[in-house]
Amino acid sequence: MNVQETEINEAFRAEVREWMHAHLSGRFAPLKHASGLGAEGYDAQLAKEWEQELAKGGWTGIGWSGEHGGRGATLAQQVIFHEEYVSCGGPGRIGHIGETLLAPTLMHYGTPEQKQRFLPGILAGKDYWAQGYSEPGAGSDLAAIRTKARIDPASGEWVIDGQKVWTSWAHESEWIFVLARCDEAVAAASSGGRHGAMVLLLVRLNQPGVEVRPIRQITGTSEFNEVFFDGARTEGSLHLGPVGDGWKVAMYLLGCERGASTLGQQAHFRYELNLILDLARQNGAARNPLLRQRLAKAALGLQTLRSHALRSSDEATSQRAASVSKYAWSNWHRDLGELAMEVLGEEGELLLDDPALRPLQQLWLVSRADTIYAGTNEIQMNLMAERALGMPR
Template sequence: MNLLETTEERHFRASVRDWMQQHLRGEFEPLRHAGALGAAGNAAGLVKRWEQQLAAGGWTGLGWPRQHGGRDLPLAHQVIFHEEYVRCGGPGRLGHIGETLLAPTLMAHGTPELQARFLPGILAGQTYWAQGYSEPGAGSDLAAVRTRARLDSVQGDWVIDGQKVWTSWAHEADWIFVLARCEPGSVRHKGLVLLLVPLRQPGVSLRPIRQITGESEFNEVFFDGARAEGTWHLGAPGQGWSVAMYLLGCERGVSTLGQQAHFRRELDLLLTLARQNGAAQDPGLRQRLAEAALGLETLRSHALRTFGEKADIRAASISKYAWSNWRRSLGELAMEVLGAEGDIATPDPIRQAMQQLWLVSRADTIYAGSNEIQCNLMAERALHMPR
């Protein structure tokens, strides 16, 4: 990855910035710098209209091949878009799961019929997806999934029974991809299938999970005889584990630079607060603030170094372990900079943001694979150590 931008790349960055300034206003002004769904100003209906506005502007599917309706832009242009999107105040993306996780997996493991069926809705910002992986007894240990799927010999549909948990935005999604056990008696990584399942059907029920922040981003999803068409699976039945791992490898895509741009804004707010309340004069806190800035630059360098490589769960594990620890530490540092103010409800937007950072970041080292699981994956798959 060349860190020196060409004239063309600088022009592209300017075009992203100009488009965002022209469109993230009026109706969409409340979304500026909005976080997760449910946060102030971040209403689901408005977010979906924003996703469709992005699609109409040609800002979805930037790296997709043209044969699938994408723009097939170079990696550097994709990085620029995700960075500028966040810098200009772009809200959290409801279409992220479909566009950056499912779509590449569909292109790699889906039939042409499935690609034609599902990719256009994702590209247009009109179809939203949730990820059905974790279960009450199979959170970080994904291979322990117990949700079952069987083929109905009469109708030819998959019939699904089980439960998923910690399912982000399922209450606003239209579809969910579900890792389920399709071979009776199979254990661990064998006998799994990755199914594409409509959420709005009999046999599917959702229960929001209230978080410490007061929001309900996550859900429990229950399947009681839910159905998916017999051909709606990625890869061959029984080979779902390899497909699921490919999908997880997509989590380290260029959108991680957008995530890091969001982290940069959080760090900048913390630095502003430290200057305002005098915490920056404390040598110990000042040193830790500097270390946080250096740590963020390291995350960026790692992301740029690994972009363009084949989706690899090892690199994804390293990235997830690194950023989650960094952000959790930033949340702890934010509370120390706040001092006694951290325990007081306040209308001040910067102090509110820092309190929210601390609450949200407590889960970073748990969701999407806990630290312990990431360390196991790195030891076994990168260092080839025995179990």
């Protein structure tokens, strides 16, 4: 995409900066540069209030059309917003899953009633969503899910039984979208094989039959959860797309992860890299020629990631460009975590309380999972081979 600054975009960039400096202060100041749920000191309740502050300023759903209450910002302006948001210290967005993943899928597959019911709460920063995809034994191989959903003939409601795992933010969300297998009658009529006879359901979390168990991570915090469904219910109309086409809808939703918001993720990577560079200058690690070479390689790698993200941010770009994105950034970020520990030196082996150093230690701990979640490296390479390069299975 062409990222050349126009007079309109320069004014938009200035508007974002001015608003962020004015509002990310006072009671919201503790959220500055907090990466999100699972990060130490991240206050979920304050983050929800921050979402509502963003909504009041018109900064949620900026890429949505005016029909749905958004700004209708161009792709270039969306990139500007996400990069400037992080550069100004904006915290990880607790409304990200609802706004970036579910909302575009609702706009594409949802009924008018579903859009009217759910989009306003997402836009206002008041309704928070979790993603119910992965299961024990069905992580990267999502087609192996076993959670089942059936219609209760007496009430017309969906009844859900099963388990989801690694469910981000479920303990702080009101709703979850659940990929489940339909009952035997639908399965028999489906011709989609392993990918057939699925349904994507919108389910309220706070109800009998749903149990959310936070998973304690190596960092000592909890971002992920196990979610158990034992006769949980949702309205018969709360499925996205036709019953039996859940796989198709679920894949469309995953495609929304390749939007302009990935540039915000990379802006946070830039912030982390700058922390490492500052420390290397302070403790003398930058005088080590090998470490200096690795620091330069990290900076060049991040610029390459940004160029790739800009190339693949438009839906019209090639499948090949989009396929390598997750593989590329997860490996780069894992290496950045290892570089942080190298620059910390012997101090990195200790439990650090120094607020200037501990984030780098936490970076290393968190980045160990990058090449596993959202599809392991092995799965990503299969996808690149089969979908992008057209190689046989």
